Amino acid sequence: MRSTFHGLETARRGMFTQQTALQTTGHNIANANTPGYSRQRVNFVQTEAYPAASMNRPQIPGQMGTGVAAGSVQRVREGFLDTQFRGENNKLGYWDARSEALEKMEDIMNEPSDNGLAKTLDRFWQSLQDLSVNPEDSGARSVVRQRGLAVAETFNYLSNSLTSIQDDIKSQANITTKEINALLDDIQSINKQISEVEPHGYLPNTLYDERDSLVDRLSTLLNVEVTTKPSGGKPDPLAAGLYDIKMKDKDGTEFTLVDSASGTVKHLSIKYDDAAGGNGLADSVEVGGVPITISKFAGGKLQGLIESYGYNDNGSVKGIYPEMLANLDQMAFQFATEFNEVHSNGWSLSEIEANAHTGYNFFDLGGVTDSVNPNGAAKLLKLHDDMKELDNIAAATNKFGGDGSNALLLGDVKNAPLNFPGSKSSLQSFYEGAIGKMAVDAQQAVRLTNNSAVLTDSVQQRRLSVSGVSLDEEMTNMIQFQHAYNASARNITVIDEMLDKIINGLGVGGR
Amino acid sequence: MRVTQSMLSNNMLRHISKSYESMAKTQEQLTTGKKISRPSDDPVVAMKGMTYRTNLTEVEQYKRNLSEAYNWMENSDAALDKATSVMQRIRELTVQASNGTYEESQKGMIGKEIEQLKEHLVSIANTQVAGKYIFNGNDTTNKPVDLSETPSVSENKNSVNLALSQGIEVAVNINPKNVFTHTAGPPESGLFGDINELKKALESTSGEDIGGFLDKLDSHINNLVAERAELGARYNRVELIDARIGEQEVIANRILSDNEDADIERVITDLKMQESLHRAALGVGSRIMQPTLMDFLR
Numbered sequence: 001m002r003s004t005f006h007g008l009e010t011a012r013r014g015m016f017t018q019q020t021a022l023q024t025t026g027h028n029i030a031n032a033n034t035p036g037y038s039r040q041r042v043n044f045v046q047t048e049a050y051p052a053a054s055m056n057r058p059q060i061p062g063q064m065g066t067g068v069a070a071g072s073v074q075r076v077r078e079g080f081l082d083t084q085f086r087g088e089n090n091k092l093g094y095w096d097a098r099s100e101a102l103e104k105m106e107d108i109m110n111e112p113s114d115n116g117l118a119k120t121l122d123r124f125w126q127s128l129q130d131l132s133v134n135p136e137d138s139g140a141r142s143v144v145r146q147r148g149l150a151v152a153e154t155f156n157y158l159s160n161s162l163t164s165i166q167d168d169i170k171s172q173a174n175i176t177t178k179e180i181n182a183l184l185d186d187i188q189s190i191n192k193q194i195s196e197v198e199p200h201g202y203l204p205n206t207l208y209d210e211r212d213s214l215v216d217r218l219s220t221l222l223n224v225e226v227t228t229k230p231s232g233g234k235p236d237p238l239a240a241g242l243y244d245i246k247m248k249d250k251d252g253t254e255f256t257l258v259d260s261a262s263g264t265v266k267h268l269s270i271k272y273d274d275a276a277g278g279n280g281l282a283d284s285v286e287v288g289g290v291p292i293t294i295s296k297f298a299g300g301k302l303q304g305l306i307e308s309y310g311y312n313d314n315g316s317v318k319g320i321y322p323e324m325l326a327n328l329d330q331m332a333f334q335f336a337t338e339f340n341e342v343h344s345n346g347w348s349l350s351e352i353e354a355n356a357h358t359g360y361n362f363f364d365l366g367g368v369t370d371s372v373n374p375n376g377a378a379k380l381l382k383l384h385d386d387m388k389e390l391d392n393i394a395a396a397t398n399k400f401g402g403d404g405s406n407a408l409l410l411g412d413v414k415n416a417p418l419n420f421p422g423s424k425s426s427l428q429s430f431y432e433g434a435i436g437k438m439a440v441d442a443q444q445a446v447r448l449t450n451n452s453a454v455l456t457d458s459v460q461q462r463r464l465s466v467s468g469v470s471l472d473e474e475m476t477n478m479i480q481f482q483h484a485y486n487a488s489a490r491n492i493t494v495i496d497e498m499l500d501k502i503i504n505g506l507g508v509g510g511r
Numbered sequence: 512m513r514v515t516q517s518m519l520s521n522n523m524l525r526h527i528s529k530s531y532e533s534m535a536k537t538q539e540q541l542t543t544g545k546k547i548s549r550p551s552d553d554p555v556v557a558m559k560g561m562t563y564r565t566n567l568t569e570v571e572q573y574k575r576n577l578s579e580a581y582n583w584m585e586n587s588d589a590a591l592d593k594a595t596s597v598m599q600r601i602r603e604l605t606v607q608a609s610n611g612t613y614e615e616s617q618k619g620m621i622g623k624e625i626e627q628l629k630e631h632l633v634s635i636a637n638t639q640v641a642g643k644y645i646f647n648g649n650d651t652t653n654k655p656v657d658l659s660e661t662p663s664v665s666e667n668k669n670s671v672n673l674a675l676s677q678g679i680e681v682a683v684n685i686n687p688k689n690v691f692t693h694t695a696g697p698p699e700s701g702l703f704g705d706i707n708e709l710k711k712a713l714e715s716t717s718g719e720d721i722g723g724f725l726d727k728l729d730s731h732i733n734n735l736v737a738e739r740a741e742l743g744a745r746y747n748r749v750e751l752i753d754a755r756i757g758e759q760e761v762i763a764n765r766i767l768s769d770n771e772d773a774d775i776e777r778v779i780t781d782l783k784m785q786e787s788l789h790r791a792a793l794g795v796g797s798r799i800m801q802p803t804l805m806d807f808l809r
Contacts, residue, residue: 032516032517033517102551103549103551106549106550106551107549109550111550111557111561112550112557112560112561112564112771114564118561118564118565119564119568122564122565122568122569123568125568125569125572126568126572129572129575129576129674130572130575132673132674133575133576133579133673134579134641134643136642136643136651136652137642396649398649398669400648400649400650400651400652400667400669401650401651401652401653402643402644402647402648402649402650402651402652402671403649403650403669403671404671404672404673405672408672408674408680411674428561428562428565431561432558432561432562435550435557435558435561436550436554436557436558438550439550439551439554439557439558440551440554442549442550442551443551443552443553443554445551446551457521457525460521461518461521461522464515464517464518464521465512465513465514465515465518466513468515468516468517468518469515469516469517470513470514470515470516471516471803471804471805472516472803472804473513473515475803475804475805475808476804479808
């Protein structure tokens with residue numbers, strides 16, 4: 001036989017459960033603008049019907065419902081969209097780092113403009129033309145010396161500025177590895193907390209959200225893959241489980257960064273070629289002591305930064321900044337060498353006067369002699385000490401003060417084919433090539449940054465579509481739950497009146 | 512698809528910032544007057560820009576060299592003109608003296624005048640322009656003629672070449688060896704030598720044949736005229752180069768401008784369009800963002 005108070009219990013369950021739902025609605029509204037928050041939903045389940053199937057069940061017509069309970073509080077989220085988002089975010093991190101590095105380089109090179117290296121070389125050429133017209137004029141000589149000095153200083157400036165930006169990028173890469181390591185530690189510590197909560201059948205939604213935003217942040221910096229493992233004990237079937245974080249290199253070799261089972265975290269570090277005589281560029285990235293060569297290291301802001309800073313790949317130097325620096329060194333070396341060659345063959349006013357050919361040099365390469373790898377030529381280029389004396393500038397090919405033909409030959413050095421490695425091209429076209437490559441690279445980086453930003457945005461949009469809080473929806477739910485709550489309360493009043501009749505109104509006939 | 516408030520506001524923010532970005536780009540084009548502000552905006556325009564700038568610099572430099580070439584040639588021509596009239600005067604005097612009606616003292620007077628005219632010729636041969644001796648080949652720092660020295664006339668006949676165009680060098684001086692000459696005697700010869708001999712003949716009392724000098728003087732005048740003609744022909748050539756360089760400058764400027772200058776009318780129109788688009792975006796945004804269900808619930 002069923003209980004007299006059955007209806008009270010059913011209505012009470014209704015009130016409790018609607019209250020839970022109202023509370024969750026309040027939580028959703030409160031977190032409508034919290035980054036990384038996924039809206040939550042109370043899963044309503046009916047409580048077990050009465051009577052249960054058993055031998056001593058009462059014989060009543062049909063099973064009767066006994067009300068509702070809050071089965072679980074679940075966050076609404078699509079794991080598939082997370083994977084997509086992290087993939088795009090990773091590309092965004094890589095191209096963003098590259099485009100930023102190239103943008104800074106463009107700012108320094110400052111071409112085409114009226115102040116760049118090309119213009120400085122043009123001005124130097126102009127001064128040599130003026131000297132060829134007025135070879136006996138000391139004013140023209142002094143202009144040649146100053147413009148030559150400007151050429152050397154422009155090379156110095158470009159080389160020094162690029163190097164200081166390169167150093168900035170290095171410290172940025174080091175900070176990024178620290179950030180990655182801190183994120184990995186955080187993820188493991190949240191894993192640990194989750195592993196303590198889940199076995200009891202709870203859904204730690206707050207911890208899930210926090211862990212997912214950490215992985216989102218990690219995905220910008222590094223190309224990571226997430227696999228889940230269930231917690232021990234009796235977890236809810238909806239529980240997300242523990243995260244294992246893995247990284248793949250370009251060959252597909254996997255490196256486990258966070259292992260939830262053993263609770264170990266492997267840290268990343270960049271190894272530089274810091275030995276005596278080393279070039280200081282990156283050699284490898286070590287994952288828990290295991291080195292990955294840079295050419296195989298894949299993905300994210302860290303890769304973008306290391307590629308900008310420069311790395312050693314099988315004995316050759318690669319990277320955005322080292323390549324431009326090497327180009328400048330080549331230009332400074334080849335130009336100064338050829339210029340000195342032509343200059344020392346000519347006759348200067350002082351040599352004409354002394355009637356003896358000394359062969360003065362115009363530029364001083366600061367001791368750089370290696371024509372294949374003239375490292376530091378751009379940084380060390382300066383005017384030769386011979387040029388302290390204006391009359392040592394050799395404008396003539398023969399012993400006459402009015403002869404400016406060597407000045408013309410000196411001017412032609414700018415357009416003459418020089419021995420650049422791999423190609424015989426003029427200084428100007430070599431420089432144009434270097435600038436052109438930089439421009440194309442920068443354009444590509446900017447374009448792909450924009451592309452991956454659009455894709456990341458669109459995945460983020462879809463994530464928000466699933467997980468975002470809609471205030472209208474919450475308001476509707478709130479009204480709905482409020483009404484259900486009120487109705488349950490009213491139900492109690494009705495049952496109360498019914499019981500009142502039974503208790504106080506029955507068996508008092510004839511009173 | 513479920514659309515939430517945060518999606519709407521994110522979307523709006525993104526579109527408004529995109530619209531700001533393109534406005535900034537257009538504004539930059541308007542203020543700098545250039546299509547591109549960094550090479551990555553358009554690598555081809557940037558690289559072409561570098562070449563065109565160099566071309567323009569070269570053309571401007573050649574123009575500067577041209578004015579120096581004119582300076583040389585016009586001064587040489589003027590000096591040769593003076594030298595020719597001096598020679599004409601010497602010839603006149605020689606014709607007078609060869610008449611035979613002149614007395615010795617009168618001949619002596621003519622000899623004195625010729626001596627002065629010779630000094631004048633020497634000073635013409637030593638013409639300096641901006642500190643340079645223009646009749647001494649490329650040895651422009653030394654005097655070409657000093658009759659008190661031996662050799663009295665410089666041997667330098669090298670040409671002074673100026674680059675007036677890519678790969679084109681033009682000699683801007685004359686060959687002084689064709690005009691100002693002197694060979695020590697006796698008897699002396701060459702321009703200054705012949706004049707010296709003429710003067711000696713006028714001053715001598717032995718009644719030498721003065722008329723015989725006329726042929727020599729004529730040949731020297733011819734040399735002067737021939738050298739001037741040659742210079743004039745080269746001057747014409749320089750003028751042709753000048754005209755061509757002038758055209759090249761216009762072309763180089765135009766190409767540079769075509770390559771990288773912004774089309775201002777277009778940019779202004781774009782800016783106006785961007786502006787109204789931006790206004791619309793802001794207006795629509797304010798309308799979308801305001802109402803929620805709360806405005807309608809009581």
